[in-house]
Amino acid sequence: MVKVNGNYLKLKAGYLFPEIARRVKAFSEVNPKVELIRLGIGDVTEPLPEACREAMKAAVDEMGTLDGFRGYGPEQGYLWLREAIAKNDFQARGCEVSPDEVFVSDGSKCDSSNILDVLGEGNRVAVTDPVYPVYVDTNVMAGRTGEALQSGRYEGLSYLPLSSANSFEAEIPDQKVDLIYLCFPNNPTGAVSTREKLKEWVDYALKNNALILFDAAYEAFIQDSQLPHSIYEIDGSRDCAIEFRSFSKNAGFTGVRCAFTVIPKTVKGKTSSGQEISIWDLWNRRQSTKFNGVSYIVQRGAEAAYSPSGQAQIKGLVSFYMENASIIRRELAHAGLTLFGGEHAPYVWIKTPDGMGSWDFFDHLLEKANVVGTPGSGFGAAGEGYFRLSAFNSRFNVEKAMERIVALS
Numbered sequence: 001m002v003k004v005n006g007n008y009l010k011l012k013a014g015y016l017f018p019e020i021a022r023r024v025k026a027f028s029e030v031n032p033k034v035e036l037i038r039l040g041i042g043d044v045t046e047p048l049p050e051a052c053r054e055a056m057k058a059a060v061d062e063m064g065t066l067d068g069f070r071g072y073g074p075e076q077g078y079l080w081l082r083e084a085i086a087k088n089d090f091q092a093r094g095c096e097v098s099p100d101e102v103f104v105s106d107g108s109k110c111d112s113s114n115i116l117d118v119l120g121e122g123n124r125v126a127v128t129d130p131v132y133p134v135y136v137d138t139n140v141m142a143g144r145t146g147e148a149l150q151s152g153r154y155e156g157l158s159y160l161p162l163s164s165a166n167s168f169e170a171e172i173p174d175q176k177v178d179l180i181y182l183c184f185p186n187n188p189t190g191a192v193s194t195r196e197k198l199k200e201w202v203d204y205a206l207k208n209n210a211l212i213l214f215d216a217a218y219e220a221f222i223q224d225s226q227l228p229h230s231i232y233e234i235d236g237s238r239d240c241a242i243e244f245r246s247f248s249k250n251a252g253f254t255g256v257r258c259a260f261t262v263i264p265k266t267v268k269g270k271t272s273s274g275q276e277i278s279i280w281d282l283w284n285r286r287q288s289t290k291f292n293g294v295s296y297i298v299q300r301g302a303e304a305a306y307s308p309s310g311q312a313q314i315k316g317l318v319s320f321y322m323e324n325a326s327i328i329r330r331e332l333a334h335a336g337l338t339l340f341g342g343e344h345a346p347y348v349w350i351k352t353p354d355g356m357g358s359w360d361f362f363d364h365l366l367e368k369a370n371v372v373g374t375p376g377s378g379f380g381a382a383g384e385g386y387f388r389l390s391a392f393n394s395r396f397n398v399e400k401a402m403e404r405i406v407a408l409s
Helices: 006-010 016-030 050-063 079-093 108-118 133-141 195-208 279-290 296-304 308-334 358-369 395-408
Strands: 102-105 125-129 157-161 179-183 211-215 241-246 259-262 268-270 276-278 338-341 347-351 386-390
Touching: 006 133, 016 358, 050 296, 050 308, 079 102, 079 259, 079 296, 102 108, 102 279, 108 133, 108 211, 108 241, 108 259, 108 279, 125 133, 179 195, 195 211, 268 279, 276 279, 308 338, 308 347, 308 395, 358 386, 358 395
Parallel strands: 125 157, 125 179, 179 211, 211 241
Antiparallel strands: 102 259, 241 259, 268 276, 338 347, 347 386
């Protein structure tokens, strides 16, 4: 009989969001007429920007002609999109990123997982706690951890605690680690980082020959012009950081699928024999072998996100969701809850009331307010006693959900 990857058996009973879906399904089967409002997963609800839609329609028509038809495209992404990304997202902010250092993909979640393909075993991995679960679970799947501990953490990982005491921004490790996952604006806490703090991380990475995996999927939601949007705004980062970005949340591409990863050619790793090697070369080889590229139609839609009309429409979408976050913050603060985040990110991080457990509060809101959120403990042991609400929903649903939750207080 074929053997399976035993590392999957080390995973906890269920990935966070499938467990939420299971509980919601069970509740709905017993209460089929109850109208639930879902503020759990970070899935957008508003229509795609018109500029992106029109570009994709034109691309479909183009594909219907002999001259315009395209088959396989470059696995790295079409040059015109990579040029637009490099120019608008990085060079415009003073970052030294060239188009050939941009790799277009179908999701930053995928890339932040697949990057492990080119990184060797034996790296000491540091993650924050709480943390986006994908960072941990993919390391478990790849065999880079030990067994799950009773606390929910895994042997072999270095955990960097986040709390209100450190403004949900991890302290620099006091031990040597090789691989560091950072996410700003942060999912799930909504925290942001300053240039000064990111400089500390870059300095640590350079000193310890570590690699930073920087998830900037929510950078478009930053409201303060003084805050950095990219790790590459920090001197020295081109030698020690890889950045992941996405069109999912800013342009509403969660169902369309387009993202990108930036790997500077100056980022190096070493072989088991100590030989220095380019991570760009390895990732390029990986993508050329295991990925056929994002559809031409989708990439034309992503390119249109950088047009003047596309930028204006995306700004409107971001403003809409941030207003939702403001409504959540305002109403729950009036209800006496302690809140974090929601100012530079579409997530509000809530301290559960009266010492209630995260999953207990989930069930409480589900059953009493018919609102679905995300238990903080699902993001790690340090998330226990917290709860995340997403601003990704219609204005009507957000306001209605707040009315229901406030009525419970």
